[in-house]
Amino acid sequence: MTLQERLRETLALPDDDGPYGRALQMLLEDATAAGVSDVHLNPTLDGLEVLYRRDGVLQAQGLIERARAERMIGKVKVLAGLLTYRRDVPQDGQIPAADAGGRSDVRVSLFPTVHGEKAVLRFFLHDEEQFDLDRLGYSPSVAGGIRAAARKPDGVILLTGPSGSGKTTTIYALLREIARPEGGLRRNVVTIEDPVEHAIPGITQTQINPAVGLTFAAALRSLLRQDPQVILVGEIRDRETAHVAMEAGLTGHLVISTIHSGTAAGVAVRLLEMGVEPHVMTASLSCILAQRLARRPSGAGRQVISELLVMDDDLRRVLADNPTRARFDEAARSRGMVSLSEDAARLVASKRLAPEEATRVLG
Secondary structure (H helix, E strand, C coil): CCHHHHHHHHHCCCCCHHHHHHHHHHHHHHHHHCCCCEEEEEECCCEEEEEEEECCEEEEEEEEEHHHHHHHHHHHHHHHCCCCCCCCCCEEEEECHHHCCCCEEEEEEEEEECCEEEEEEEEEECCHHHCCHHHCCCCHHHHHHHHHHHHCCCEEEEEECCCCCCHHHHHHHHHHHHHCCECCECCCEEEEECCCCCCCCCCEEEECEHHHCECHHHHHHHHHHHCCCEEEECCCCCHHHHHHHHHHHHCCCEEEEECCCCCHHHHHHHHHHCCCCHHHHHHHEEEEEEEEEEECCCCCCEEEEEEEEECCHHHHHHHHCCCCHHHHHHHHHHCCCCCHHHHHHHHHHCCCCCHHHHHHHHC
16 A cells, blocks of 8 residues: 555544544654655645655655645644644744654754645654764765864864755764763863754754844854853854854854855855955865765665865965955865865766766756
8 A cells, every 4th residue: 555545544534633643643654664854745736745855856655635735734733843823934843753753853844835834844863873974975085174174173164065965964973073072071062053953962052043032143152151162053044143153263163064055165255245254264264065965876875975175375365365156166176175076976986876866966
């Protein structure tokens, strides 16, 4: 029996809340067993389309009839602790592992559309082994470069890539290494996240709450009075956060964050466009890691494609001249940066990536 047939059979039971809870539980368990990273419940004219994202690719699984779509989304909201009566604004919440089959927390994002609310459910497995830099598939030079930057007492490490490119996994793997005591000593590590996706022993984690004024920028400003040594800022979304993060990297703190951009060189130029002073950025920026995830030829799991831009004096001089993306990218490659396309070519040559998959991911 297909997933759609099982959902239809369950939802056809007596019209109370029970069938919707059982149907959602069935969906979560099926998705977890299938190794799915995301479930999309997409409203259409015909009903609620169910799609699974597996290894970075969306696949249609079935359709929940339109008459039952709103009740199904309502059940998602209840489990995620969201406002059931608001259908006109985006909402974000989380379904605890205990309510989602016991193996994974599920982050829930709701977004209003012309046909109803769309829900995206993202799974976070409690698997400590995934947060290991040596298991993520980076080349030795990239892994070594990230580790070298993380050992410094200050500076800024930035990661970029689209949603689902593995940035969170990389950051948590890096934080686990940083938080590990050495010689009985450990660093004071604090995170500011939206949301906290995984608990890491030995560090302090905080979730922002914009509704009460606890934004990334506000939390970061207050946190600097708490004597942190290492700070994770979940995402640089605005000019204020960018300024505070870069200034923190100048004053004895190691700052790790993410920012949306296409390439490593694009990140540096975007920060200039956001108004970060060139002298602040050149003095604080340590490295930028851009990455994508691609399916392995064997079909088991995904392979990371990456480029690591490590700042040096020559690149700082170029950056101080407010360069274009193309010029800064050319300067970085002349200083040894292996681009995303070059890393993909390396993986294709070693049979770890199919040529058509590299084209699909990188364009």
